[in-house]
Amino acid sequence: METTAHNSIDERIVRFIGRHHVLTLATSDDEGLWCSNLFYAYDKTEGRFLFSSGDDTRHARQMRANPHIAASVVLETRLVGRVQGLQIAGTAEPADDAGRRIYLKRFPYAAVMELQLWQLRPSQLKLTDNTLGFGKKLIWKRL
Numbered sequence: 001m002e003t004t005a006h007n008s009i010d011e012r013i014v015r016f017i018g019r020h021h022v023l024t025l026a027t028s029d030d031e032g033l034w035c036s037n038l039f040y041a042y043d044k045t046e047g048r049f050l051f052s053s054g055d056d057t058r059h060a061r062q063m064r065a066n067p068h069i070a071a072s073v074v075l076e077t078r079l080v081g082r083v084q085g086l087q088i089a090g091t092a093e094p095a096d097d098a099g100r101r102i103y104l105k106r107f108p109y110a111a112v113m114e115l116q117l118w119q120l121r122p123s124q125l126k127l128t129d130n131t132l133g134f135g136k137k138l139i140w141k142r143l
Helices: 011-018 058-065 097-106 108-112
Strands: 002-004 022-029 032-043 048-052 068-075 084-094 117-129 137-141
Touching: 011 032, 011 068, 011 084, 011 117, 011 137, 022 048, 022 058, 032 058, 032 097, 048 097, 097 108, 097 117
Parallel strands: 002 137
Antiparallel strands: 022 032, 022 068, 032 048, 048 117, 068 084, 084 117, 117 137
8 A cells, every 4th residue: 555645646547537427425424424526627736636616406406505525436437456546535615717617628518517516535546556566555645
């Protein structure tokens, strides 16, 4: 297990994030826990995930009530030696105009939609990557 505790995220984690486009978001409030699958764009400069979610969704209501969230991105495979998955902990908040530009660059068709963009600012990332060795984990924590 390699742990990095500084602002620079291991490039292997960044490459994994860039090869995917759907994350599973986990939110909670007094109603309980909820999971949602969402398209995301990754802002490498700011180290944040950008995603769209309407205000009327359960997970948006929960993010407003409790901004502490978790997420995961996974490579689906039946081959044990190819297993890769990213676990994320962080906070959610509405995204800014720069985030909107990044999201629309990745998903230009979303320009015709009424977007309510959010950002996930990670406080911790953990990539399990069996291509680096069985059970190999790369961990990053925000200082």
